[in-house]
Amino acid sequence: MNRRSFLHNVFRTGTLASLAVAGLALPKQLLAAWNQKAFKSKQYTDAISELYGSSSMEESDNIILKAPDIAENGAVVPVTVESELPNIESISILVEANPSPLAAEFNFGAGMRGYASTRLKMGKTSNVHAVVKADGKLYQATKEVKVTIGGCGG
Amino acid sequence: MANSVRMRAKATGNVVEVKALVQHPMDTGQAKDKNGNLIPEYFIQTVEAKVNGTTMLNAQWSVAVSKNPYLAFQYTGQKGDKVELTCVDNKGETFTGKTSVR
Numbered sequence: 504m505n506r507r508s509f510l511h512n513v514f515r516t517g518t519l520a521s522l523a524v525a526g527l528a529l530p531k532q533l534l535a536a537w538n539q540k541a542f543k544s545k546q547y548t549d550a551i552s553e554l555y556g557s558s559s560m561e562e563s564d565n566i567i568l569k570a571p572d573i574a575e576n577g578a579v580v581p582v583t584v585e586s587e588l589p590n591i592e593s594i595s596i597l598v599e600a601n602p603s604p605l606a607a608e609f610n611f612g613a614g615m616r617g618y619a620s621t622r623l624k625m626g627k628t629s630n631v632h633a634v635v636k637a638d639g640k641l642y643q644a645t646k647e648v649k650v651t652i653g654g655c656g657g
Numbered sequence: 658m659a660n661s662v663r664m665r666a667k668a669t670g671n672v673v674e675v676k677a678l679v680q681h682p683m684d685t686g687q688a689k690d691k692n693g694n695l696i697p698e699y700f701i702q703t704v705e706a707k708v709n710g711t712t713m714l715n716a717q718w719s720v721a722v723s724k725n726p727y728l729a730f731q732y733t734g735q736k737g738d739k740v741e742l743t744c745v746d747n748k749g750e751t752f753t754g755k756t757s758v759r
Binding site for chain 1: 672683687708711712717719720731734
């Protein structure tokens with residue numbers, strides 16, 4: 504180790520230590536879990552590729568995507584995904600017209616039922632996609648939600 | 658941050674439904690304040706749910722999850738299960754909540 508990188512390391516460790524003292528240090532595995540590339544993707548198919556390594560999906564009748572036909576307030580759009588597909592590993596919800604389409608991904612452990620519900624922001628009228636990974640394959644359901652007032656303005 | 662996660666878990670037969678509300682602004686980084694300055698991104702990135710100490714759900718969220726996020730999920734379980742939720746935002750702040758299944 505040369506002097507420069509030694510000093511660099513000392514500085515870095517020092518910074519980390521002071522961050523830890525300030526209560527800002529993160530549990531490493533949780534920090535690593537956030538998929539920056541997928542969440543920053545501008546196209547929803549790119550986001551799915553980044554997340555699952557592939558974007559070839561089958562439309563499935565076995566995914567129920569519940570969302571309003573018309574959302575009066577785009578800042579709070581309730582979305583529920585339900586599926587009876589066997590061995591569900593993950594459910595993702597994507598809003599196609601949002602600046603970053605991927606809104607949320609839920610990774611399931613053993614014992615989870617195929618159900619996830621949350622509330623999302625939608626900038627404008629858009630297709631909402633529910634992507635379910637089950638038995639290693641990707642399935643999707645799509646629904647258009649019309650937005651009267653966008654949820655991304657100030 | 659003790660009271661920032663409100664949770665309820667109810668068993669119907671062997672199906673447990675967990676509902677949680679987290680208090681968090683979930684700023685998108687695109688909205689402006691009244692002086693026209695961008696409000697920086699500030700949002701929950703990861704959510705972990707444990708049942709009796711075992712991880713059941715690991716979620717990743719973007720800024721598109723609404724302010725004061727709501728989350729519901731279901732698992733196969735029973736009354737008395739201990740459910741624990743941990744949220745971490747992009748500033749590294751942690752929000753936790755726990756409840757027993759009724």
